[in-house]
Amino acid sequence: MNINEDTKKNITEKSITEGEEDTGKEMVPPVANSIHRSSSRPQLDLSGAAIQGNFEERDPTILLPNQSDDISHLALDIGGSLIKLVYFSRHEDRLVNDKRKKSMKERFGVSNGSRRSFPILGGRLHFVKFETAKINECLEFIHSKQLHRGDNDNAVIKATGGGAYKFADLFKEKLGVSIEKEDEMDCLVAGANFLLKAIRHEAFTHKEGHKEFVQIDHNDLYPYLLVNIGSGVSMIKVDGDGKFQRVSGTNVGGGTYWGLGRLLTKCKSFDELLELSQRGDNSSVDMLVGDIYGGLDYSKIGLSASTIASSFGKAISENKEIEDYRPEDISLSLLRMISYNIGQISYLTALQLGIKRIFFGGFFIRGHAYTMDTISFAIQFWSKGGAQAMFLRHEGFLGALGAFMSYEKHGLDDLMVHQLVERFPMGAPYTGGKIHGPPLGDLNEKISWMEKFVRKGTKITAPVPISSPRTTGLGGFEAPSSKGDTLRSDESNLNVGVLHLVPSLEVFPLLADPKTYEPNTIDLAEPNELQYWFTVLSEHLPDLVDKAVASEGGTDDARRRGDAFARAFSAHLARLMEEPAAYGKLGLANLLELREECLREFNFFDAYSTIKQRENEASLAVLPDLLMELDSMSEETRLLTLIEGVLAANIFDWGSRACVDLYHKGTIIEIYRMSRKKMQRPWRVDDFDAFKERMGFGDTKPPRHKRALLFVDNAGADVVLGMLPLARELLRRGTEVVLVANSLPALNDVTAMELPEIVAEAAKHCDILRGAAEAGGLLMDAMISVQDSPREKSSSTPLMVVENGCGSPCIDLRQVSSDLAALAKDADLVILEGMGRSLHTNYNARFVCDALKLAMVKNQRLAEKLIKGNIYDCVCRYEPAS
Numbered sequence: 001m002n003i004n005e006d007t008k009k010n011i012t013e014k015s016i017t018e019g020e021e022d023t024g025k026e027m028v029p030p031v032a033n034s035i036h037r038s039s040s041r042p043q044l045d046l047s048g049a050a051i052q053g054n055f056e057e058r059d060p061t062i063l064l065p066n067q068s069d070d071i072s073h074l075a076l077d078i079g080g081s082l083i084k085l086v087y088f089s090r091h092e093d094r095l096v097n098d099k100r101k102k103s104m105k106e107r108f109g110v111s112n113g114s115r116r117s118f119p120i121l122g123g124r125l126h127f128v129k130f131e132t133a134k135i136n137e138c139l140e141f142i143h144s145k146q147l148h149r150g151d152n153d154n155a156v157i158k159a160t161g162g163g164a165y166k167f168a169d170l171f172k173e174k175l176g177v178s179i180e181k182e183d184e185m186d187c188l189v190a191g192a193n194f195l196l197k198a199i200r201h202e203a204f205t206h207k208e209g210h211k212e213f214v215q216i217d218h219n220d221l222y223p224y225l226l227v228n229i230g231s232g233v234s235m236i237k238v239d240g241d242g243k244f245q246r247v248s249g250t251n252v253g254g255g256t257y258w259g260l261g262r263l264l265t266k267c268k269s270f271d272e273l274l275e276l277s278q279r280g281d282n283s284s285v286d287m288l289v290g291d292i293y294g295g296l297d298y299s300k301i302g303l304s305a306s307t308i309a310s311s312f313g314k315a316i317s318e319n320k321e322i323e324d325y326r327p328e329d330i331s332l333s334l335l336r337m338i339s340y341n342i343g344q345i346s347y348l349t350a351l352q353l354g355i356k357r358i359f360f361g362g363f364f365i366r367g368h369a370y371t372m373d374t375i376s377f378a379i380q381f382w383s384k385g386g387a388q389a390m391f392l393r394h395e396g397f398l399g400a401l402g403a404f405m406s407y408e409k410h411g412l413d414d415l416m417v418h419q420l421v422e423r424f425p426m427g428a429p430y431t432g433g434k435i436h437g438p439p440l441g442d443l444n445e446k447i448s449w450m451e452k453f454v455r456k457g458t459k460i461t462a463p464v465p466i467s468s469p470r471t472t473g474l475g476g477f478e479a480p481s482s483k484g485d486t487l488r489s490d491e492s493n494l495n496v497g498v499l500h501l502v503p504s505l506e507v508f509p510l511l512a513d514p515k516t517y518e519p520n521t522i523d524l525a526e527p528n529e530l531q532y533w534f535t536v537l538s539e540h541l542p543d544l545v546d547k548a549v550a551s552e553g554g555t556d557d558a559r560r561r562g563d564a565f566a567r568a569f570s571a572h573l574a575r576l577m578e579e580p581a582a583y584g585k586l587g588l589a590n591l592l593e594l595r596e597e598c599l600r601e602f603n604f605f606d607a608y609s610t611i612k613q614r615e616n617e618a619s620l621a622v623l624p625d626l627l628m629e630l631d632s633m634s635e636e637t638r639l640l641t642l643i644e645g646v647l648a649a650n651i652f653d654w655g656s657r658a659c660v661d662l663y664h665k666g667t668i669i670e671i672y673r674m675s676r677k678k679m680q681r682p683w684r685v686d687d688f689d690a691f692k693e694r695m696g697f698g699d700t701k702p703p704r705h706k707r708a709l710l711f712v713d714n715a716g717a718d719v720v721l722g723m724l725p726l727a728r729e730l731l732r733r734g735t736e737v738v739l740v741a742n743s744l745p746a747l748n749d750v751t752a753m754e755l756p757e758i759v760a761e762a763a764k765h766c767d768i769l770r771g772a773a774e775a776g777g778l779l780m781d782a783m784i785s786v787q788d789s790p791r792e793k794s795s796s797t798p799l800m801v802v803e804n805g806c807g808s809p810c811i812d813l814r815q816v817s818s819d820l821a822a823l824a825k826d827a828d829l830v831i832l833e834g835m836g837r838s839l840h841t842n843y844n845a846r847f848v849c850d851a852l853k854l855a856m857v858k859n860q861r862l863a864e865k866l867i868k869g870n871i872y873d874c875v876c877r878y879e880p881a882s
């Protein structure tokens, strides 16, 4: 097939939300386990596996010669107006022959019987759309990404929508693929059911400009009415998976608005038409009650003078031609007429069937505030508040998603909510749901795109923050009191991220109530809060870019990538300032994670690596003295000193403005000493006495903990002088310790990959740590000898390391690595350390076992808000098993 070279030139006019190329770095643990839920899921064929390249490498690439590529990557919904594409890209699975991990699993029974030994394939689900009229662009896209080559030579692509029939020959001719047709209604329902159950922040209400996500109760979802507003409108009563009936519909739909709108306004694109409406005044086109009643209300039946009596009605009584009307007014009048009409029919249908919940999908909605408000108003008005309209973030992709799910071998199902992570790559804030063009091939192209964007500055503009969103002013049937300035442009209105499927993620099993668990402590829905954190993150950006660039050798290339990163992240921030709910419900943890993801997108894998190394070395040098000092104390004093030590050492946080300023004033050790000196009790939150009692220093003598999970935070003093000595104390008392660290770098947080080396270094000076590390399989050399002679098993209490499954300074315990989940099952103590893991997230989390939350608050505002205290105050929150 002939790929049009020109399409590349048009890149700035096209969306690249999907332009997220595989970096090969995924948060999937090397050997992933996951509960087997569907026998039809693809599995890896490991037979004949061989190491590629250097055997000495730490994580060698493993070639899987017998792994067939039989995954179907692509499904389509070819509608009257738009082609929707859902495709799956597999990331490069890094199967690592990690002896330490494997051995640890064997010894501690980490892998449990119900798990299977083959990893399920992880990957990413992308959502893309094209205009049906430009089907060639779509074919080029599929070809350029080789999406039709998922199978073997007789590739079959699942497709739904009328175009699956109409264009089947074209697909055969141009791509050599056969289209397997799936029923459109089946697909819509399958897509909607999946989204409602598997995507946490999928459904929302939209009233008077205010968007609110709806928590869907899986057990109380049916029946619901699904109204899909595409070119035409389908209304489907859904009673369960595959249980539905198309109960109604209307031919006055999205195609009507776009078609009539184009004729009447001469608009060239749908978005242009929609944008026009934002500056319109429908009273010049619509006949209002006041027009009929001489400016008066028809109060007897509750209609005010400004109520629309007849859409477009004014056009009959005046001697005007089409040119005499403003296109803006026509567009608005049309949009209201159609939205309102659909809302009303939907309500009547729901009423007839006794259904309370109505979900709206289809691309007519286009994430457009005014459209949603109008529909919501109609439902609200006619049902007198008894029913409500809900919208779906993946609005137009229901059918395509359903078609994708009809591939049995994918086994995509709604039980995998904890395995799906939605990410918003670079293109998202700029172009959002614009029609997609060809993909950006590599990072260089991405950066060029960023540079071009900045130079041009006109075609695609980064959204700028506006004051808090006002209402669209839709009251009754009346004309909106304000439009235009309050309705944002639709350039970036659709925000559908890339859905990462990470099969190795699981819900942390020690959460007391996973259903009500909310990781974020700070809700950024509050405008002041968002503004504050937006400023904090923006001000931190130059310093972060410097560190990132330095971490990559300070080369010109690194500088260029650094600039592009800063622009991309700023654009995300600006986008979210403008519409906080654009990417789903927004908490501080999401913003902090977005920053790390954005760094990785520009190939900065560890911006603080040098700093971490330097701090590790400095801290390890003073560790022996600290351990000696601790050993000279009574057990009781030691416990207090250890907790003080953890709190004091948590000051080493490169994510905090105040702390970074501090670091210029002294060496690591000086700051550590100063911090420790200030550790006077009572701390602002001080449950130490209760913890001490539980540790056996009171009247009661409870049994020692069997296994403790220590969620560690920063590298350097924090982990070496704070958490390791605490771990050592627990080990000494016979409690097994699992150090839980990040899978991927985030700020100066220590990662699970880095920890064994740190522990090995510390173990050189400490018998307890050495024995425990050996027992936990952390010392590779020692490990191998143990493996060779299994009978010489160490008798020490083991110290283990496990990755948490994330790459952020915060942690969402609904999505942790399966290895952590497995180790957690025997744990009876959880210690969360640091501001990110125990304050910004999880401060209010409840556990089924004892929990200790330790952090120094390194931010004044957070200190005031959360603990009514001040910066550098400490939190020692102990909560016995609930």
Ligand SMILES: Nc1ncnc2c1ncn2[C@@H]1O[C@H](COP(=O)(O)OP(=O)(O)O)[C@@H](O)[C@H]1O
Binding pocket: 078, 079, 080, 081, 082, 083, 131, 161, 229, 230, 231, 232, 253, 254, 255, 256, 257, 258, 270, 271, 361, 362, 363, 364, 365, 366, 396, 435
């Ligand atoms: N960029 C666009 N181009 C054309 N129509 C669009 C666009 N964005 C939104 N729409 C609206 O979405 C409708 C198509 O919705 P969709 O759910 O894709 O239905 P269909 O499957 O019938 O194409 C169009 O009729 C139009 O009202």
Ligand SMILES: CC(C)(COP(=O)(O)O)[C@@H](O)C(=O)NCCC(=O)O
Binding pocket: 536, 592, 650, 652, 653, 654, 655, 656, 657, 658, 713, 714, 747, 809, 833, 834, 835, 836, 837, 840, 855, 858, 859, 860
């Ligand atoms: C990113 C962090 C949560 C990391 O803190 P940690 O978990 O390392 O204690 C924290 O540095 C933070 O909230 N920083 C922004 C606030 C500030 O600069 O004041």
Ligand SMILES: [Mn+2]
Binding pocket: 653, 713, 714, 747, 748, 749, 809, 834, 836
């Ligand atoms: Mn940290």
